[in-house]
Each structure stands twice: as C-alpha cells, then as structure tokens.
Amino acid sequence: MTELNIKRPLWVKITGYGFAAVLFASVAIGGMAWRAQEASSDEALQKQATSDLAIIQTDMTAIQRSAAAMASVMAADPEMALAIEANDRAKAISLYAGVLPQIAKEGGLLYFTVVDAEGNALARIHKPESFGGSMLGRRKTVGIAVKEGKVASGIEPGPDGNISMYATAPVIKNGKVVGAIDVGVPMSTAYFGPLAKKLGDEIAVDVVVDGKLSTRSSTVGDKSLLTPEEMQAGFEGKPILKQVQMGDRDMMVTVRPLHNFAGEKIGVFEIAADATDIVAAKTSAMWTTIIGTLIVSALTLVGFLFFARALAGAISRLTRTMSKLASGDLSAEVEGDNRPDEIGAMAKAVEVFKQNGLKARELERQADEQRNLSEEQRRRNAEQDRIRAESMAEATSGLAEGLSHLSSGDLTFQLAKPFAEEFEGLRADFNNTVEQLRGTLASVANATSSIDSGSREVSQSADDLSKRTEQQAASLEETAAALDEITTNVANSSKRADEARAVAIQANDSARQSGAVVANAVDAMGRIEQSSDQIGNIIGVIDDIAFQTNLLALNAGVEAARAGEAGKGFAVVAQEVRELAQRSAQAAKEIKDLIGKSSVEVETGVRLVSDTGKALKTIEEYIVTINQHMDAIATSSREQSVGLNEVNTAVNQMDQVTQQNAAMVEEANAAGATLATEAGRLRELIGGFQLGGSVQAGYAPAPAARRTPVNAAPHTKPVSSPARSMVGKIAKAFTGRSGGAAAAAAPVAESWEEF
Known part of the structure; x- marks a missing residue:
C-alpha cells in the first residue's frame, strides 16, 4: 500500500485557527482597553467641566453676596430713607454718584437703582436720565424686598432684556418699608x-x-x-x-x-x-493598543507556525507507519511511543495493532500443525467412544425398565443389576428416589384417612354453628329495631329540652332588659326630682324679687304722694308695678305648691318603680335558676342521646358481624364438604399405587368413624340475651309504655343458645 496523499496538511489548519483565535482575542482586548480609556477620558472631561462650572457658580455667588452687602449698606443710610420718602430723585443720586466708578472698578457692581414703596424706579444712579416704571412685574427680588422687607438676590432679566445678577435690600424707617436699593451685575x-x-x-x-x-x-x-x-x-x-x-x-x-x-x-x-492633553493621551493610547495588538498577533503567528510544524511532523511519521502496517508489513518500527502526550498514546495504540498482527500469524501456524495429527490417534479415539456408548446404552435400558414399573404404580421395583462405573451413581439415585416416594405416599395415605374423618366432623359442627348464628342474627335485628325507636324518643326529648332552654334564655334576656328599663326610669325620676327642686329654688327667687318689687313700688307711691300733682303719673305707674308684683308673688306661690305636690308624686313613683325593679330582679334570678336546670336537662338528654347512638351503632355492628359470621359458617360448611370429597378422591388415587405388603394391608379402606355432634340437652332452658334485657330497661325508663319497643324487646322462643 502506497503512502497516503494528504491534500490539506494539519499544520496549516492549526496555524490558521490559532492565529485567528489570538488575533480575535487581541482585537477584543485592545478594543476593550481603548473603550475603557475613552470612558476614563470622558469621565475626566466631565469632572473638569463640572469643576469649571462650580468655580463659575462660586464666583457668581460671591458677586451676589457683594451686591447684597452693598445694597444693605446703602439701604441703612438714613439720608437715603429721607430722600425716598421725599421722592427726591436728585438727592438719592447725589448720595452715591461720586463713589460709583470706584465701586464698579473694585467690586464689578454696575447697576444701582433706588425703588420707592410702590415698586417704582425712583432713580438709577448709574444712569440718571432713566427713571420711572414699575419693577414688580419682572423683578421678584424687588417684590420680596418691598412687600416682605427681606433681602433677596438672584438672576433676573434687566430692563433691556439681558440677564443680570441682582441683590435687593429694603429701606426701613420706623419699622416701615419706605423703599428698596437694587444693585446688579450684568452677565x-x-x-x-x-x-x-x-x-x-x-x-x-x-x-x-x-x-x-x-x-x-x-x-x-x-x-x-x-x-x-x-x-x-x-x-x-x-x-x-x-x-x-x-x-x-x-x-x-x-x-x-x-x-x-x-x-x-x-x-x-x-x-x-x-481637552487637548486628554484627547492627545486618548489618541496615543489608541495607537499603542493597535501597535501592541499587531506585534502580539505576529509573534503568535510565528509561535503557532513552529508548533504546528512540529506536531504535523510527528503525526506524518505515525501515519506512514500505520500505512505500512495496513499493507501487511509488520516489520515497520513504531516511533514516538515514549512521548507523554497524545502522540505517544497514538503510537502505543499502533504498537498494540502490530503485536496483534504478529499473534494472529502465530495462531495460523499452530492451526496448520494441528491439522497434521496422525491417523492412529483418531482410531484410538473411535474405540474409546464405542465402549462409552455401550455402557451408556446398558444404563439407559435399565433406567427405562425402572421408569416403566414406576409409571404403572409399582413402587416396590429396584434396579439390582450393576451399571458401568461412571453410571453406578445414577442407579443408586434411582433406587433411593423410589424408596423415598414409596414412604411418602404411605404417609399421605394415612393422613388422607384422618383428613376424611376430620372434615366430616368439621362439616357437622359448622352446620350446627350456622343454625345458632342465624338465631343470634335474628335476635340482634330485633334489638337494633328497639334501640332505633328509643334513640328517636331520646333525640326528641333532647330537642324539646333545647327549645325550652332557648325560651328560658329569651325570658331571662327580657327580664334583664326590663330591669335596665326600670333602672333608667328610676334615674329619670331622680333627675325630675332634682329639676323640681331647682324650679322651686327659682320660684323662691322670683317670690323674693316680687316682694322687693312690691316694696319699691310702695316707696315709689310714697314719694309720688309727696311730689303732689307732679307725681300723680308716677304714682299710677307705681301702683301698677305693685299690683304686678303681687300677682307675680301669687303665681309663684301657686307654682311652688304644684311643684311640692309633683315632688311628692315623683317620690311615690320612684318608690313604685324601685319596687318593680326589685320584683323583676327576683324574677330574673328565678329564670336564671330555671335556665340552669333546663341546661342540665338538655345536657343530660344530649349525653343520653349520644350514648344511645353509640349503643345503637354497636348493636348494628354486632348485627353485621353476626350476618358475616353466618355467611362465613356457610362457607366453612361448604369447604368441609368439599374437603371430605377431595379426601375420598385422594384415597382412591393412592390406592392405585403398590406400596408393599405391610403398608397396603394397613391401608385397607374402612368407613370413617363419624362423631355425633353434641346438641343442647332437651331440658336445657334457653338463656335470654343480655342486650335484650338492657334494651327493655332503657325503653321502660324513657318511654314509660308497656307496648311498642318494650314488647319488641321481649324475649322470644328463638333466643340465643349457649354452645
């Protein structure tokens, strides 16, 4: 296999990707640094602007304070107050016209205006030819100084529309504002x-x-x-x-x-x-960042180039070695397996592939040697296989015979003929299994007889228990019916007791309210009595006034008589006044008598109302006592009702449990009959096995001994139910009737039996 043709070397990709990443990071870091520098420069500029504005405002404040001080000094001059009062414009200007240039030069104060009490410009010292006109409409500081008598300073528009800094101080004479001095500096x-x-x-x-x-x-x-x-x-x-x-x-x-x-x-x-220095520093920082980014990027490119070339060389050598191994040349040497990095791990993996190829070649060689075994060895192996097959056939035949006897039910058969040595354990296991099965079935046969006898006895006893349970269920049903009627009666009694208690409470509340009404009436009578006493005192005063008036009229008549003809008219008036005083005294006397009688009647009414209150208090106490008794009766009735409900619930539960017991007894009776039938079938099945002479003879089937159930003796008297006795007593206690629930609770012939 030829060497692989690599179109895109790995070192080129690594160099490109690394350089791009570093360039991006450098640009990002440089951009953030430049942005931070720009933000710092902007903050410095903002601080400088804020500082300059604070200096300007401080200077303006100082100018306003200087103007306020100058205005206060001029306003405190008594001559200025006299000039304003006299409306003497010339005098007001002459007082400070000589020092105005010096003040303007040293303090920068240019505008000086004298204002009268109406807010009009009496004189402008800096511009004598201009005067008149109200300043209150456009100058708030003037309005405060003239109307409130306070010094005010601030920025306001001047007469020409330009804004200036003004300070206005009131001119006060004898506690009265007679005008103001306005000093200003144009902005x-x-x-x-x-x-x-x-x-x-x-x-x-x-x-x-x-x-x-x-x-x-x-x-x-x-x-x-x-x-x-x-x-x-x-x-x-x-x-x-x-x-x-x-x-x-x-x-x-x-x-x-x-x-x-x-x-x-x-x-x-x-x-x-x-901001020349700050902008220059920001520009310098920007170029420094750009140049630094370019230098770092260039150095990084060179470093990545060397690293990628070294890495690509190692990978190329390993690739050539893998190509040789793939072409079948297992003599190629794997380089780089001693490196501690990923290249070393790859070289070790390639070495493993090489060693696996060498092992595969060795296995092929061993397989060829195995195919060259001798024919003699194969014959010896065939003879041994034949002998082993004959022994296995003998053992299989013996086991087949034993299983045939076992399937026919013969548990007395044993394998007596020995097997080959390797199958002898199988023969012994078969004989032991048959022996254990024979003993087990013999025990099952004996147990089956006992189960048959016991199941018949259980079935008979369950039948007797079923009859008694039905009688008990009937008695409980009657008891439950009687308790239901008693519970209803007790509930009605409890309800009536609650209603009577509610009526008693209402009567108690009515009596208490009546007592309150009587108490209020007593208080009202007392207030009426006090009012009567006060009226009596007033009538006494009126009587005294009438007596004094009578004396005065008498004296006036005497004096009129002494006056002769001149006093006749006055004597007539005195006589009328005297008669009027007498009538007033008579009327006061009659009213006093009536008030006396009314006081007696009021006192009698108070006593009667008090007696009524005491009677109502006594009635209230009796009603409270009745209410307590009714409360006790209602509580007792509720407790009795709750107790009867619990007893009724318990009896109903006993009735349900008894019904369930009856059903369970029926099921037990059916289960006993089924068990007896199944025991008979099991006895028949076991009879089909040959268990040996002694065991077979001992299991001869015989009719099971049946035990006669023990019934109650004929002369035994039925015992009455305790629940019936209790219910009867409760019914007599609450209903007082001889029939109804009491008759229903009476014992009947089908009472519970002791068993």
Whole structure:
C-alpha cells in the first residue's frame, strides 16, 4: 500500500485557527482597553467641566453676596430713607454718584437703582436720565424686598432684556418699608471674559427669547459654541458632551441649564473646557493598543507556525507507519511511543495493532500443525467412544425398565443389576428416589384417612354453628329495631329540652332588659326630682324679687304722694308695678305648691318603680335558676342521646358481624364438604399405587368413624340475651309504655343458645 496523499496538511489548519483565535482575542482586548480609556477620558472631561462650572457658580455667588452687602449698606443710610420718602430723585443720586466708578472698578457692581414703596424706579444712579416704571412685574427680588422687607438676590432679566445678577435690600424707617436699593451685575462678556481666561475655557450664555435660545454673551465673538438643536437638548436636561476644534486646541463643550431667582429655567450655560492633553493621551493610547495588538498577533503567528510544524511532523511519521502496517508489513518500527502526550498514546495504540498482527500469524501456524495429527490417534479415539456408548446404552435400558414399573404404580421395583462405573451413581439415585416416594405416599395415605374423618366432623359442627348464628342474627335485628325507636324518643326529648332552654334564655334576656328599663326610669325620676327642686329654688327667687318689687313700688307711691300733682303719673305707674308684683308673688306661690305636690308624686313613683325593679330582679334570678336546670336537662338528654347512638351503632355492628359470621359458617360448611370429597378422591388415587405388603394391608379402606355432634340437652332452658334485657330497661325508663319497643324487646322462643 502506497503512502497516503494528504491534500490539506494539519499544520496549516492549526496555524490558521490559532492565529485567528489570538488575533480575535487581541482585537477584543485592545478594543476593550481603548473603550475603557475613552470612558476614563470622558469621565475626566466631565469632572473638569463640572469643576469649571462650580468655580463659575462660586464666583457668581460671591458677586451676589457683594451686591447684597452693598445694597444693605446703602439701604441703612438714613439720608437715603429721607430722600425716598421725599421722592427726591436728585438727592438719592447725589448720595452715591461720586463713589460709583470706584465701586464698579473694585467690586464689578454696575447697576444701582433706588425703588420707592410702590415698586417704582425712583432713580438709577448709574444712569440718571432713566427713571420711572414699575419693577414688580419682572423683578421678584424687588417684590420680596418691598412687600416682605427681606433681602433677596438672584438672576433676573434687566430692563433691556439681558440677564443680570441682582441683590435687593429694603429701606426701613420706623419699622416701615419706605423703599428698596437694587444693585446688579450684568452677565455679559465683560464679566465672563476674565473668568474664562483664568480657567482656560470658553463660556457662552444663551437666554430664551420668544421661545428660542438666543446668545446674550460669549467669549468667542458673541457666538454660541453649539448648534441650536444641541442647545435645546441641553436646555431640556439631556446630557451634552461634544468635542470641537478651536484653533489648535481640542475643546469639550458641555451644557448646563440656567435658572432665575424663581427657579425657572431661562437659558443655558455653554462651557468649553480645554481637552487637548486628554484627547492627545486618548489618541496615543489608541495607537499603542493597535501597535501592541499587531506585534502580539505576529509573534503568535510565528509561535503557532513552529508548533504546528512540529506536531504535523510527528503525526506524518505515525501515519506512514500505520500505512505500512495496513499493507501487511509488520516489520515497520513504531516511533514516538515514549512521548507523554497524545502522540505517544497514538503510537502505543499502533504498537498494540502490530503485536496483534504478529499473534494472529502465530495462531495460523499452530492451526496448520494441528491439522497434521496422525491417523492412529483418531482410531484410538473411535474405540474409546464405542465402549462409552455401550455402557451408556446398558444404563439407559435399565433406567427405562425402572421408569416403566414406576409409571404403572409399582413402587416396590429396584434396579439390582450393576451399571458401568461412571453410571453406578445414577442407579443408586434411582433406587433411593423410589424408596423415598414409596414412604411418602404411605404417609399421605394415612393422613388422607384422618383428613376424611376430620372434615366430616368439621362439616357437622359448622352446620350446627350456622343454625345458632342465624338465631343470634335474628335476635340482634330485633334489638337494633328497639334501640332505633328509643334513640328517636331520646333525640326528641333532647330537642324539646333545647327549645325550652332557648325560651328560658329569651325570658331571662327580657327580664334583664326590663330591669335596665326600670333602672333608667328610676334615674329619670331622680333627675325630675332634682329639676323640681331647682324650679322651686327659682320660684323662691322670683317670690323674693316680687316682694322687693312690691316694696319699691310702695316707696315709689310714697314719694309720688309727696311730689303732689307732679307725681300723680308716677304714682299710677307705681301702683301698677305693685299690683304686678303681687300677682307675680301669687303665681309663684301657686307654682311652688304644684311643684311640692309633683315632688311628692315623683317620690311615690320612684318608690313604685324601685319596687318593680326589685320584683323583676327576683324574677330574673328565678329564670336564671330555671335556665340552669333546663341546661342540665338538655345536657343530660344530649349525653343520653349520644350514648344511645353509640349503643345503637354497636348493636348494628354486632348485627353485621353476626350476618358475616353466618355467611362465613356457610362457607366453612361448604369447604368441609368439599374437603371430605377431595379426601375420598385422594384415597382412591393412592390406592392405585403398590406400596408393599405391610403398608397396603394397613391401608385397607374402612368407613370413617363419624362423631355425633353434641346438641343442647332437651331440658336445657334457653338463656335470654343480655342486650335484650338492657334494651327493655332503657325503653321502660324513657318511654314509660308497656307496648311498642318494650314488647319488641321481649324475649322470644328463638333466643340465643349457649354452645
């Protein structure tokens, strides 16, 4: 067999697959590293933008605090309060016009406005020719200072629409707000320019005007840093981070919403942070990753090439060896079997194939030698086979004769003629088997006679037991019927006791409610008595008032008499008042008498109601006692009913068991008869065997002795059932009738018998 033609060498595939895997892994690792570097760069840019924004906001907060401090100082000036009260614009401007340039230069504060108590601009110190107009509509800080008397600061639109940082302080005189001082700084390029230069950033502020974002200040020539769409997205709160090129610098622009004093979004901050170093580092990391990936891939390709060539060489040598073995050349040497890897295992397996081929050749040689045995040896073997066949035929003939006697029932036959030596054990085993079978059948014959006699006795006894069981079942059936009727009566009694108990409980509840009603009536009578006493006291007061009024009228009459003609009219009035006082006293007396009588009647009613309550309490106690007795009777009736149900259940179970016993006795009787018949058939079958003279004579069939069953003596008196006696007593106790269930429970002639 020629060498195999390999079209696709294994080392090429291994090299290709390994290089592809390593290249893929290198690219994946490089990509993840570059992605991590990019994420780190973005995070650094975000942190830088956040830090710059925090610095800007800190500076704006400091400006607002400075403005608030300046506004508070100016508002505390008494001359300013007098100027505002007097509506003196010129005086208000002259107070601080001289120091305004110095304040603007050192503190950056440019706007100074004096506001009156109505929120109108009394004077603008930075712009004297501009004054008037209400500031409450567009300036929340002014409204808080004027209306609430508090200092307020924040970002708000100015009169020209541009946004500024303002601080407003109230001017208070004698505890009353008479006006306010408003100080501001415009959020213009002039303010953000130095701050952006200090940070190395670019800043732009865009404000919403007519629903669109408009750039109000910018450090890049009053232009925005992003497109309108990107600014709108930042205004809506979406994260914006964009890289832009500004000259030779790489800038990362981020957007933050801008809120006014009221918390409303009015625009956005655009902050461009210098990211030249970060972008350069990210680009360097990307090229480093690419170059590293290429170097690792090249080195891996070379390594896999050397490894694949070495592996392919070992496999090629092993393939050539297998080709030689397949062509029948078992002299080929197997190389590489001492290697510890899979190639070594394959070489060992090939060596096993080679050794198996050598062993097959040796077996073929031995088979050829075996076919060359001599003819003499074959003849000797044939003679030995003939002698063995004759001995086997003799043994087979003897066994056939013995089996013939055995099949005819002759168990006395024995094999007396000896067999060949190797078959002598078979003859002895046959003789022993026949001897044991003869003894076994003799024992079975004797046992069959005893079984026949016993089965007849069992059949007779089962017949007698069946009759007694039927009598017992009839008695139990009558007992069960009587118990059913008693159980029904006891259940009815228990039900009536429960109904009586329920009626007693209702009566008890009614008596208790009546007692409560009486108690309430007693309380009401007591309250009526107290009210009567109070009315009596009031009538006494009225009586005293009438008496005093009578005295006063009397004195007035005396004084009118002394006055003469001038006091006649007054005397008539005094007389009328006196008569009215007398009638009031009379009426009060009558009412007092009636209240006295009513008190007596109320007291009598209270006593009667109390007596009624006591009587109802006594009735309630009697009803409780009756209820307790009825409860005891109901409980006893339920217990008796439960007990009778249990007795009834037990008697029914006894009835069912007795019926089952009767059926089982019938089955036992039939089984006994069947057993006797089968015993006779077995005796006839055993009679067909020859068991020897002594045994055959001892088994002469004779009629089985039958035992007469022992019946109850004629003079024996039937014993009455204890269950019948118990049921009769229960029936008399609960029904009190002589007939019905008692008559059904009376003993009859077919009572249970003792056996």
